Amino acid sequence: MIIGVPKEIKNNENRVALTPAGAFELSNRGHKVFIQKTAGVGSGFSDAEYKKAGAKILPKIEDVYKKAEMIIKVKEPIKSEYKLVKKDQLLFTYFHFASSRPLTNAMIKSGSVCLAYETVTNPDGSLPLLVPMSEVAGRMAIQEGAKYLEKPMMGKGILLGGVPGVPPANVLVLGGGVVGTQAAKMAAGLGASVTIMDINLNRLRYLADVMPANVQTQYSNAYNIQKAIRYHDLIVGAVLIPGAKAPHLIKRKDLKAMNPGSVLVDVAVDQGGCIETCKPTTHAKPIYIIDDIVHYCVANMPGAVPYTSTIALTNATLPYAIKLADMGWEKATSADEGLKNGLNVIHGKVVHKGVSDAFKMKYHEI
Secondary structure (H helix, E strand, O other): OEEEEOOOOOOOOOOOOOOHHHHHHHHHOOOEEEEEOOOOHHHOOOHHHHHHOOOEEEOOHHHHHHHOOEEEOOOOOOHHHHOOOOOOOEEEEOOOHHHOHHHHHHHHHHOOEEEEHHHOOOOOOOOOOOHHHHHHHHHHHHHHHHHHOOHHHOOOOOOOOOEOOEOOOEEEEEOOOHHHHHHHHHHHHOOOEEEEEEOOHHHHHHHHHHOOOOEEEEEOOHHHHHHHOOOOOEEEEOOOOOOOOOOOOEOHHHHHHOOOOOEEEEHHHHHOOOEOOOOOEOOOOOEEEEOOEEEEOEOOHHHHOHHHHHHHHHHHHHHHHHHHHHHOHHHHHHHOHHHHOOEEEEOOEEOOHHHHHHHOOOOOOO
């Protein structure tokens, strides 16, 4: 198969979809790998390393899309890429279709095959290709939240872990999945007083067993959330419904109940966000303020630590990429139910229920 890896062009996105090690594995199996010039530089990988691994370097993004049968990316195609996507071309990337109708319409129109990292599943229903970036994003949510609690950043001027004689910050994590667990771990490690909420009691029991003493668990419902936001300094939105839009757990009117200078970090923003007032921001302009509440809503948070993120992502995606390249997408998804769940759009038809529900589009069985 001919595999293309374009350079990511989303704002401050320094990750790349394939490491030289990944290119070597695919080339060794007889596949042709084309990498756009300097695609890996932001992650610390030179063109020379890709050449040594058996890949060929192409100068322009148009060349990569034109040659490739399968495009492997990190983030969804942006508007300038829509016209480059070819009919029958396989795109393997994070799509998060439910948060963008223009993207969904463009991929339907392209006639391509869209296989989304975020809806590929394991036999137990877990999401193996979301895990590595969720781990990074969860930890970064605390790192960034701590920074924006500083007074020069328009926060309330509180140190996350406090100091002897001064209490630590209160951190609320909405969602006990991978993102929420990593966020709670990171915040607890810095000495904050942490509350993690979820609707899954079994998950809360597990978290109560494994988390340190400065982490409390609480059942998530509207009443408890309303009560908690009044005294928490940093709130992390870590709610995910695979392939579908995240529910709004904190509404615009709720901001009035929060203390000025509190910080909201919505990790679910690339799936529509679980905080009503959150909208995607960029690393260049990461925050905005509504009702004296700082909103940090960067949609590609792991892009700020590309070396770590790129290696972690390739570790997870490469086995699937090899399977798709070796077998073709039809045979590969027929043989692997979890990979089949990654199919979102095929030849102009929406084949994922979460996407069809988000936009009230016709759903087609695969």
